[in-house]
Amino acid sequence: MALQQTVERTVAGLGYDLVEIERSAGGLLRVTIDLPWSGPTSDGAPEAFVTVEDCEKVTRQLQFALEVEGVDYKRLEVSSPGIDRPLRNEQDFERFAGEVIDITLKAPMGAAAGSHVAANRKKFRGTLERVAGADGSRGWQIVWSLEPEGKAALKPGQKISKKRAPAPMQALGFALDELREARLAPIVDFKGRRPKPGAQATE
Structure with a gap:
């Protein structure tokens, strides 16, 4: 065997x-x-x-x-997988929806109208989201903020000043068979793992 x-x-x-x-x-x-x-889980219990x-x-x-x-x-x-756990299949993507991930495409997506992404770029980091297509199909995208030139991106958990204008968002849709590799982004948060989107906080 x-x-x-x-x-x-x-x-x-x-x-x-x-x-x-x-x-x-x-x-x-x-x-x-x-x-x-x-x-x-609906009760927000830790994984x-x-x-x-x-x-x-x-x-x-x-x-x-x-x-x-x-x-x-x-x-x-x-x-155990560690903080840069690979995402291998549909269930992994469902499980970690809402988390920041790193993806590497098999081939560049190419330049799109209104896109700030270089045509030959293959590696991306963003928040994983489930999206629905116009035909009812379901797919995946990652979303990240586009900070102005020369301005550092916010770190995970960093407080945002009320005076700071929100940066525009960039989204990249993809199918799982277009990925060469996908992993959880190795981001260390000493305050603990944040709850999943939609999870109810416990007392």
């Missing part, structure tokens, strides 16, 4: 989602896991995260499964 299938079957059998498999120099096999997502105990449990089971399948590796490392 192929490595991907062995790891996927083992991780899923323990009740986790496989996020990524990487082979590194020196025989390191790195497996990234996450807890399954069952959809948005659970993978623990050290989760990683240890998956490590023990994977060591056994990889030995049975004869997979060649020197060292196994099982970890």
